[in-house]
Amino acid sequence: MKKRILFVDDEPNILKGLQRSLRPMRNAWDMVFAEGGENALKVLEKEPFDVIISDMRMPKMDGDTLLNIVKNKYPMTARIILSGHADKAMILKSMKSAHQYLSKPCKKERLISTINKVCTLGDLLNNSVLKQLLGKIETLPSIPCIYSQIMTELRSSNGSAAGVGKIIARDMGMTAKILQLVNSSFFAMPRHISGPEEAVVILGTDVVKTLVLSIEVFSTLSxxxxxxxxxxxxxxxxxxxxxxxxxxxxxxxxxxxxxxxxxxxxxxxxxxxxxxxxxxxxxxxxxxxxxxxxxxxxxxxxxxxxxxxxxxxxxxxxxxxxxxxxxxxxxxxxxxxxxxxxxxxxxxxxxxxxxxxxxxxxxxxxxxxxxxxxxxxxxxxxxxxxxxxxxxxxxxxx
The missing domain is CATH 1.10.3210.10 (Hypothetical protein af1432)
Structure with a gap:
């Protein structure tokens, strides 16, 4: 069965360019190209999609707002940001609405590979209830004592990126989320960063503070x-x-x-x-x-x-x-x-x-x-x- 992919952008020329470059994928994907967030929601009301790829900055409804709606109404749809706007605050904000972030210009091969990998994940988990739950997850539970330690380190005048990284390395939820962020194409790392300590040094404590204190990407276990x-x-x-x-x-x-x-x-x-x-x-x-x-x-x-x-x-x-x-x-x-x-x-x-x-x-x-x-x-x-x-x-x- 073909996978259903929805592309969203406010610029018709960009959508036409995507349509042309992805024409070879017509046998594997059913693709729909929607101009703007409101049109995308109308399309989603009619039929389900496996993946949605949206621009970030769009008039009337930006990508973060759109993907938050998709997350709550259609949690089984994988959500990807494809944007050319290097706005760090906006990217950090999208950490809770998007599963992945790709930067424009994005090579066709990388875009196809990313979508295919996301689509094949469905074979791992044959449970619609769990898929819906996991599709809505925006934070990962962390050990309370570890959470307290990182808060103390971040608020300390002597706090350092290395110190924060060492604490995060002891918590699997924080480790996963930090690696998700640092390896997004927004940061354009020349290689995959596989350790949380190195990741925090690269991101800097200001970014981690934003994640923890403002956006609240981490949460404590109940x-x-x-x-x-x-x-x-x-x-x-x-x-x-x-x-x-x-x-x-x-x-x-x-x-x-x-x-x-x-x-x-x-x-x-x-x-x-x-x-x-x-x-x-x-x-x-x-x-x-x-x-x-x-x-x-x-x-x-x-x-x-x-x-x-x-x-x-x-x-x-x-x-x-x-x-x-x-x-x-x-x-x-x-x-x-x-x-x-x-x-x-x-x-x-x-x-x-x-x-x-x-x-x-x-x-x-x-x-x-x-x-x-x-x-x-x-x-x-x-x-x-x-x-x-x-x-x-x-x-x-x-």
Whole structure:
């Protein structure tokens, strides 16, 4: 089935130019070109769209206003800003209405690639209720103590970008949102920024202050969610998984870019648990009961209750936000890396193994011989079965 894409701009010539350049995509997409926000809403009232791409500055109704309406009325539609106006305040404002931001002029190949990636995310999450929820999310829940620390650092006369970055690095929600912003094409980074500390240094504390204090991009986890899950344990597990993945990746001589992506994927791989516990607290209590009563791993209990898992939920949202495809796949398939066709040890397998090793090390440091829960088909296919104990011994070296 063709994907439905809606392009919105107030300049007819720009719309005609898009129509001409994207003509080769007619077999894959049904495209509609609307002049202005009001016309776009009339089009949306008649039929649903998978993606909307809007200019920012338009008379009568700007892109931020339009996408906020789309977010609330049509949350399953992915929202992208395509604008040539380098207004930092406006871009920061759009962080809560748009999933991604592309700058004009935008190369046709990048525009097509971005839209295609967003469209294929639907295959990850076959749950319309969750898609509607995730489509509306504009903030990610953060640990209350971390939130307080960053507020203190930002308000301190001695506060620094490096200090703020170190705090953000300890929180998966803040990490994801900062990476979403710094890697948008507005900042025109020559390479992908994969670490929150570097991201904050590049953005500067004024931008982060705007996000936290004015736009309120970050929010604290509710008491309900905190009563259901141990957020500190989840964060501790994710950070340690990142350390293990980095060590194993380095031993396997992975290039630095992959090591950076492995660290971020590890830190964010359980973010879906926070989202499910925050927005479906009572249902997640049932997940906890199944885990304890039936001795099942979380992802299997989640599948029973939600029809999907925290891995898919987290990957879907992060994919909408434009995080690297390799990172999104590693998060989505960190329980089943064999579902991703690969002829060598890649991020999916690395995060899969690292998170299982971390769980085993918590229970029996160095004493385990077999990695329970490991994707045997994956290891068998890549000839990695003999590596498990070698990796275990390596990560324990000081």
């Amino acid at each position: 008491k309900g969610a905190l009563s259901v899950i141990s957020v500190d344990k989840i964060h501790d597990h994710c950070v340690k998984t990142g350390m293990i993945a980095s060590k194993i990746g380095a031993q396997e001589k992975m290039e630095q870019k992959k090591l950076d992506h492995a660290l971020i994927a590890s830190i964010l791989h359980d973010m879906g648990k926070l989202l499910l516990a925050e927005h479906f607290t009572d249902d997640y209590k049932n997940v906890i009961e199944i885990v304890h009563q039936e001795h099942l791993p979380f992802f299997k209990a989640e599948k029973q209750i939600f029809g999907t898992t925290h891995a898919e939920v987290g990957a879907y949202l992060l994919g909408l936000w434009g995080l690297p495809e390799e990172v999104v796949k590693a998060i989505a398939f960190h329980h089943h890396p064999s579902k991703v066709v690969s002829e060598k040890f890649e991020l999916c397998g690395l995060v899969h193994v690292a998170q299982l090793i971390e769980h085993h090390e918590q229970r029996q440091p160095g004493m385990w011989e077999t990695l329970n829960g490991v994707d045997e088909a994956y290891l068998e296919n890549l000839g990695l079965k003999g590596k498990i104990t070698l990796w275990r011994d390596f990560i324990q070296q000081k």
